[in-house]
Amino acid sequence: NEKLNRFSVRVLKEDCLDLPEKIYMQRDVALTREQMEAYKQMSDYALAMLKGGKLSTTQSVLTQILRLQEICCGHLRVDDGQIRPLDNNRMTEMQNVISEMNGKVIIWASYVYDIRAIEDTLKKEHGDDSVVTFYGSTPSADRDDIVSQFQDPDSPVRFFVANPKTGGYGLTLTAATNMIYYNNSYDLEIRLQSEDRAHRIGQTKHVLYVDLVARGTVDER
Numbered sequence: 001n002e003k004l005n006r007f008s009v010r011v012l013k014e015d016c017l018d019l020p021e022k023i024y025m026q027r028d029v030a031l032t033r034e035q036m037e038a039y040k041q042m043s044d045y046a047l048a049m050l051k052g053g054k055l056s057t058t059q060s061v062l063t064q065i066l067r068l069q070e071i072c073c074g075h076l077r078v079d080d081g082q083i084r085p086l087d088n089n090r091m092t093e094m095q096n097v098i099s100e101m102n103g104k105v106i107i108w109a110s111y112v113y114d115i116r117a118i119e120d121t122l123k124k125e126h127g128d129d130s131v132v133t134f135y136g137s138t139p140s141a142d143r144d145d146i147v148s149q150f151q152d153p154d155s156p157v158r159f160f161v162a163n164p165k166t167g168g169y170g171l172t173l174t175a176a177t178n179m180i181y182y183n184n185s186y187d188l189e190i191r192l193q194s195e196d197r198a199h200r201i202g203q204t205k206h207v208l209y210v211d212l213v214a215r216g217t218v219d220e221r
Helices: 033-045 061-073 090-099 112-126 140-151 188-195
Strands: 022-028 047-049 055-057 075-077 083-085 104-108 131-134 159-162 176-181 207-213
Touching (some): 061 075, 090 176, 112 131, 112 159
Parallel strands (some): 104 176
Antiparallel strands (some): 075 083
């Protein structure tokens, strides 16, 4: 530190930027009967039996936690590698939240399955040109253009749906003042970095962060 201090300086964001405050809100999502049954089985026995006899099992605590989160999100990867959808209320609650928002919206989701499902839902509701996605499979050559479309106030793109591990670092997304976390991970750095995509230099309005949470589950923890 002594060597670095001779030619460097470190300033915290809150010390040098006059940014509007962050506002946090939680929206509870009730699990359906199918989700509750699968969640209890997976929690108690590290396995779940789905409709049609499909079985999902886990070999470690970490994998079990991931499976429990998948169930909360409305899908589950079974032992043959396929992803099985579960009856759920999460997508509906996300749409309810969006209906209460004005302007552009960033939606963070950890699973590719969810990102694609959200994209399809929003396109049906708001039109094909209303959504862009940003995750691991997004071609590098297209990424700058996707961000530019979202940042353009005259663009029809209203929704930026992304994986926070991919889109949560380095991007400027100040066109949005609303963020929805479809789910979260246990990684605080990813959460904080993704929050600051909209809360950074150039932002002049309060940023609202809405977490979709199934109470009493890994969502809440």
